[in-house]
Amino acid sequence: MKNQLDETKPIFLQIKEQLEDSVINESVKPGERVPSTNEFAGYYQINPATAAKGINELVNEGILVKRRGVGMFVTEHAKTILIKKRKKTFYENYMLPLKNEANKLNISKEELLEMVERGENHEN
Known part of the structure; x- marks a missing residue:
């Protein structure tokens, strides 16, 4: 677990993302x-309800499963579910704006792919 929480983001969301x-x-x-x-509440000195909110979202998404009296456990398909979800978010948050800006600048698909392949080697 991270030692500190970010004050600019909801705590339950940080726990969920961790x-x-x-x-x-x-x-x-x-x-x-x-x-x-x-x-979580003891470690971060927060209200247990705050930690529960993040954990319960993961239960609802099929990432965690509650075993009464035992605890919360990672489901078998958790990683697959999360990667699929994060790829969708990546596409929406990064690729769509990238494509829109490329269209505005008349950057062709080929030029865009070339830029991506150049990656860190490009200085300008």
Whole structure:
């Protein structure tokens, strides 16, 4: 877990994203238990309801499953679900604006692909 929270973003969202990142980078694997609402609350000195909000969103998305009296666990298909969701978000937040700006500047598909392939090697 991160030591500090970002004051510019809702806490429940940060907890949710931390858990998502842990699933994607496989520091938490399918079937493994994740910290409880109370563990998050104690660690960050926050209200347990705040932590629960982020965790419950992951339950609703099929990323975590509650096992009564035992805890929260990562589902078998959590990583696949998250990658699909993040790819969609990536497309909407980055690719669509990129394509729109490229159209405004009359940048062809070929030129755009060339720019992407150049990546970090391009200085201008």
